[in-house]
Amino acid sequence: MATPSHYDTISIGSGEAGKYICWNRASTGKKTAVIEHKWLGGSCPNIACLPSKNVLYSADILHNSQKYASTGLLKVKGASGVDMSVVRERKRDMVNGLIEMHEGVFKNSGAELILGHGRLLDAKTVEVELKDGGKKLMTADNIIICTGSRAKIDNTPGLKEAKPLTHIEMLELDVVPTHLIILGGGYSGIEFAQAYRRFGAEVTVIERNERILRNEDEDVSSALVDILKGEGIVFHSSTSITSVRGTSGSSVTLTGAQNSQPLEISGSHLLVASGRVPNTEGNGLETVGVQLTPSGHVKVNEYLQTSVPGIFAVGDCAGSPHFTHISFDDFRIVRDFLNNPTSPPRSTKNRQVPYTLYTSPELAHVGLSEAAAKKAGIKYKLAKLPMTAFLRTRTMDATQGFAKALVSASDDAILGFTALGPRAGEMLPVVQLAMANALPYTSLSGLIITHPTMCEGLVSLFGAVPERT
Template identity: 30%
Template sequence: MSEPDFDFVVIGGGSAGYAGAATAAGLGLKTAVIEGGREIGGLCILRGCMPSKTLLESGHRAEDIRRAGEFGLRAEYQGADGTAIRQRKRKFVSEFMEYRREQLESGKFDFIRGMAAFVDAHTLEVRLLDGGTRTVTAQAFLIATGSQVQMHEVPGLKETGYWTSDDMLDNEHIPASVVVLGGGAIALELASFYAGVGSRVTVIQRSEQILKETDADVAGALTEALEHRGIEIVRNTKLLRVERGGVGKRVHFTHAGTERGVEAEEIIYALGREPAIGKLQLANAGVTTSHRSIVADLHQRCGPDHIFAAGDVCGPFEVVHSAILQAEIAARNAARTLHRLDSALEESDYRLALFAVFTEPQVAAVGLSEAAAREKHDIVIAKYPFSDHGKSMVHGSTYGFVKLIADKDTREILGASCVGPSASELIHEIVVAMYFRAKATDLARIPHYHPTLSEIWTYPAEELACGQNLTPP
């Protein structure tokens, strides 16, 4: 092969792509980023983390206004201004996009705008956004093209019309009622937003449990809390068809062996996402795939030793911090493969795997679930409810609980879950504890200010430490 154009080429300019390129360039690799989207930023900035959380904040503030009377306050919720909510969201997204654009255009790497496809294991053909094509060769590659909405065939859905999560995030219209198809994190966050601003919400979930990746008690607590807020959640269903109804759109499905129908002004399609890899011609490069996803090992290699993947294209977790860590590891491993870094290949470590859902109440978890922990360890578990926690009562947030999972013999914390107020913040105390391989005994020793939400972790920690030596070392 003739002298390649680059040492390392990243396909995708989102959070993972930028992190991988910046790491590689910092190690002295001649690097390029290829981004094919008309907008720059990646999923998290454009259609994921930031826009969705901006909308959710509006929904949850609306909920607070309606609950003002519980706190002795006189306030009246007079509805939501969809245009103003969208403008606020667009302002933030625009600022984040501009920052990412500056990072990509001023980085110590080339930035190429176009759609890339593999010709062979060392060559890409790039259809440039401003017209024409360009051939790009490299010694190593990182695939970080993110994900897209995964479509499932539902009779009548296309003809009747629907919104995806992408559509909803930039729509100023707030329907009086919505049917949300799906019970995963995206679906439930959308349901939480619409319930917050006053829409009537029905969630239709195929399996018996919402958030099927969580423990049953976690999903059950969230179901109870959302239903208390007025959201109807129908589980264990099978979608049959969609059609125009009397005043809106009607979804037909079976539930417990009986056909049902739910009518609403709008249908929100939230049945999952899939890796955005269909146009990359991965077979030409020998990249390993399975079930429309790239298969990457713990070194982030995905077939050939010089091709790596990170983020939603390969999983196992579709979260931005995990994607960034994978990309940085991939870049360093590429440098090692090219003999620019003299050390052993790194492996991605998912011991501190994080998960959060920004519903109201929130859900968060770290480490092993209860089911996974039981498969690998002899464990002990302790839980404590927010309904018996002083600060939660004052806060007016008493649904949910915290749970600690520890090794039975050593009491090392293996995992934790939280359903309740500020769960996405509270979980990080356990992330830090697990990073240092702390035991429940260690956590029980740590002073917590009273009254605080974080203080709740001391109760399951003390239960798990019961009989252990609590004298400071």
């Protein structure tokens, strides 16, 4: 085999953290390469975050047009339902644009893009089975494992044989299911549930746990579920499925039990959204001694170093919270470590993990929940306001939901914030900035914020925090 090419940094996978690490180091004159076998730019621009939000937005447009047509505000004639092929093409056009953007960044950054499957041969050597045939041998001072994760399909009898949809296939549907059954009441399942209900499908969500969105405070998950029930979505919690028969896309029947009572549900399509597993097989990790956790993720320290010096793991495969913005922070941690390994300024310890569920209304959160604070024995003061107090919601006919803030009982620091309301995710950075800089809650309650905006409601919310005794 030919003499291998040597690089400063190689990323196996072109996801958020891996590509940014290589782009950044290439911009400083380092020789870098990114190996990608399928999704250029990772899952986010192709099959996850951005495409799903594109589809959700199409569902919002349809929902609002129908809502206001019924009031007489819009005069819609001769139109009913939705053409899913148009929804799909709108999504595909966006994805194609994002791929072109990534190709342009690679071209301009100086980072080499290699299409193929990368596999470790030793701690410094990667072999690539090239997409167009042949193999390429590469060595590097630093190797980044950025292989992501995939939908989990468990071993329930008949489930795999039913050829269920995952989020990937859901984004390519060109028909509205007659009855969509969703296994899993987490973020992805809930977002698709609302979107396809708005497209016109009958939708049933099945969750094995006692509550939908079980990691949220009960008042939060209950409020959102009530809103979704109001749109016609059916929920079955505390439900176990023991067998599946039929084929998704034509007819499928799930058999099991809810609270120990027999349950059977039939539908036309089945979506599995019950968790994810890391892509850590077939990359040679075991060959070089990279340790894995019991869940199959790459074992890393606070600087995302693996058990093998010079090899890092980032994003989903490293067990980082499954958000693109967290993967971007993984990039910053590795970037800063490589630039200053003796005193790296960033790590995964105590970092903020904000997130937004893109239902309508949105659910946004950062910091401690009430349940987490109680479990940890942390004393707090609570402020809670309905969305009607956020006056902008009245202009949008979107007053469902509420916001709440947890403040330290001892020093007035903001411990956590949750909002269930329109554009709730856009309010997070204001609260995060105060939290990151250890500012008291009064730094928000005393702000002058433009009226009428959603963030204006933060003044009222934090103004409602009980004074410290």
